[in-house]
Amino acid sequence: MKNKNIYWQLFATFFKIGAFTFGGGWAMISIIEREIVDKHHWIEREEFIDLLAISQAIPGILAVNIASSIGDRLRGMKGSIAASLGTILPSFLIILAIAIFLTPETIKNNRTLSAIFMGIRPCVVALIIAPVLTSAKSAKLTLKTVWIPIIVALMISLDMGTASSPILYIVFGAVGGYMCWWFSRRKQNNL
Secondary structure (H helix, E strand, O other): OOOOOHHHHHHHHHHHHHHOOOOOHHHHHHHHHHHHHHHOOOOOHHHHHHHHHHHHHOOOOHHHHHHHHHHHHHHHHHHHHHHHHHHHHHHHHHHHHHHHHOOHHHHHHOHHHHHHHHHHHHHHHHHHHHHHHHHHHHOOOOOOOOHHHHHHHHHHHHHOOOOOOHHHHHHHHHHHHHHHHHHHHHHHHHO
16 A cells, blocks of 8 residues: 555545445445455455445444545544545535535426436446445355345345334344354264
8 A cells, every 4th residue: 555645545536436426325335345445455355344344333324434444444533534525525515516506396397317317226226236246255155144134134125114223133143143153063063
């Protein structure tokens, strides 16, 4: 990692990601991973997955949390501030421009803008699916453990707005992981 201008590099990298990513934090994950791990080689892929898990557990916006975590990992508080500002500033400027120049009626009644947003939707779905697959691969999911996230995802989708706590799903996932470990260990002891 080059020390020269690392704060500017962090800011510019996350500014670019924030400016050209639609769909929120999950849509940004694969782009952040490609920039941070593959392009700049600032951290290893497994460390990125660990920081992603920590960032998901922290309350707040996922994209800002991951930017802050990576910035902190690289250069402490100043790195965290540079990366976070880079992530937040593009959205702030875009929303400010929209608020100044466009009213909700203008957006709603403009066929061109409506068509643009309709075209963006499928891309957002793809941008969300890509990091899920990458995370599954990095987490070394196997046929023995893939049932855990599937069951938790089904539980979340069947919840349908009753607002049960995410902690409950984390506990279910942990219990499922422990059961997999316990059964595999028991099986090894019986051999």
